Amino acid sequence: MALRSLQKWQGAGNDFLVDVVEQGSAPWWDARRARAACDRHMGVGADGLIVAAVGSSISMTLYNADGSIAEMSGNGIRCLAAAVRRATGRSDREMRVSTLAGERVVTLDLRDDSGVGSVDMGAVTLVGTLPGALGVAHVGNPHVVVVDNPDWDDIDREDMAAKLAAQLGGANVEFVEIVDEAHVSIRVVERGVGWTLACGTGSVATAAVCHQRGFTGNEVTVDNPGGSLRVTLSEGGARLEGPVRFVANVEWLGG
Secondary structure: OHHHHHHEEEEOOOOEEEEEOOOOOOOOOOHHHHHHHHHHOOOOOOEEEEEEEOOOEEEEEEEEEOOOEOOOHHHHHHHHHHHHHHHHOOOEEEEEEEEHHHHEEEEEEEOOOOEEEEEEEEOEEEEEOOOOOEEEEOOEEEEEEEEOOOOOOOHHHHHHHHHHHHHOOOOOEEEEEEOOEEEEEEEEEEEEEEEOOHHHHHHHHHHHHHHOOOOOOOEEEEEEOEEEEEEEEEEEEEEEEEEEEEEEEEEEEEE
16 A cells, blocks of 8 residues: 555546656556546545656646546646646746647646636647537547537436447547537536536537537637636637636545
8 A cells, every 4th residue: 555645626627636746756556546546435536637747847647537548638737737836836837748649838827726727728620520419529539529409318418428439439528508609518428437527628629619610709618517618719729728726635545
């Protein structure tokens, strides 16, 4: 057994455990340990676990709640940047973070361990659609966007999400209600997690697909169950802005 000192942060209700480690240190986390820590009944509880390796640069390794590896998280990377500042005493307003989806630039405005962060999300790749979907997008990870139907229940949505995701070998599925050209509302079934209170990459994917289909403009507020995120689309890519808040220091006896 080993005692790990973790931080718990959340962005619009999308919560993460963050372990800030020295770059080059021996890897400790694996799928089993991450799954155990994220378990909401037998562990600490979180949508994912992030290992932030800090040295001459900063890198992000993200485990989903089921122990699988994710390429990137728009909410998670804000939590990572905030946790690194808290653990190291750094005052950088801007951080460059290496992820499996490429380098991302995070800008933080924090006060008393809460505030707002924005992330340069890079290019959004729109790759057509699937039967029953509005569109498919890659934001470093795969997403399927579906226009929601108020007559569906969550069993219907989960069944549809599983079938659509399987066609891509795994994907996040967003159910969207289009409010107006600057405002949409989503619920997300995340790959490796299930229903989450917010999804940053899913908000970007939804904004990009809705814009491509002519429903929304370049700037969109995306309401998630846990809070609102702001997406700005441009020729250079997408930018995501949203809240970040410290939850707790955690001493976890993992093994």
